[in-house]
Amino acid sequence: MTAPERRTILKALTASLAALTSDGLAAPTAAATKTAAAAAECWPVQTLLAFADTLIPGERRxxxxxxxxxxxxGPGAVQAGAADILASPQLPVAPLLPLIASLLDARAVTYAAIRLIWLPPLQPPFTGLSFHHRTALVKGLFGPDDPDRPIWQMLSLLIGLAFDTAGSDDTSQAVTRKHPGLTWLGFPSPDTDGRWRFTEFSYGRPLAALHPRTTPSGSPA
Structure with a gap:
């Protein structure tokens, strides 16, 4: 991969993370939903979902x-909606999925060739590896000497948002709909007005007295 390609991917991944951690994804239009559904069947997304399943594994669908x-x-990143994030036409990383997936598949082919592992010809190379070999390959991608390490780190953050925060959905709605990741983590339900309030302190007592000039929003004076 060339340096310009690497920079382009990192910029898109960073912008996608920023979008998800600020306002999240807006409700998709009918056309966007159709586009995402079609993308979910393509080889690049299959490869990247297998990568997501390696990071946060789940049971077969x-x-x-x-x-x-x-x-x-139990559920993993795929069941928790990793495809909704990775293939979302609302995020700048979507057009670059084929390039990222081809990089991962190329690594899988090299990994398999060195170890004389046969890869099924009718599916993406990375998905042809067993979970044991997928894990070994992915572990190497995060090594300090891997030139594409920042790409895999940023991609893993996107995948983590799918499972840990239901990043493609409104949190209160995701809890109501029993989002697999939030449910598995035991994420609490909001109050009736959709807000979260925690009446019990994690240490059983407040850590400090509230400053008298603290604003109603909780900001310091």
Whole structure:
């Protein structure tokens, strides 16, 4: 991968993270939903979802699932909506998915060739690896000497947002709809007005007295 390509991908990933951590994704239009559904079936997204499943594994969605390795029981990043984030036409990273996936698949081909691992020809190379080998490959991607390490780090943050925060959805609505990641983590439900209030202090007592000039919003004087 060339330096300009690497910079372009990192800029898109950074912009996507910024969008998700600020206002999240707006409700998609019918056309956007159709586009995302089509993208979810393409090889690049399958490759990147397999990468997501390696980071936060889950159980297979159906018998013969080749994207999700089924290494554990319970939901993982794929069940929690990683595809909704990665393939969303609202995020600048979406057009670059083929390039990122091709980089990962190229690494998978090299990994398999060195170890004489046969890869099924009718599916993306990375998805053809077992969960054990996917994990070993991904571990190497985060090594300090890997030139593309920042790409995998930023991509993993996007995937983490899908599972840990339901990043593509409104949090209160995601809790109501039993989002797999939030439900698995035991994320609490909001009050009836949609806001979260915590009446019990985590240490059983307040850590400090409230400053008398603290504003109603909680900002310091």
């Amino acid at each position: 159906f018998p013969g699932d080749t994207v999700v390795a089924g290494a554990v029981t």
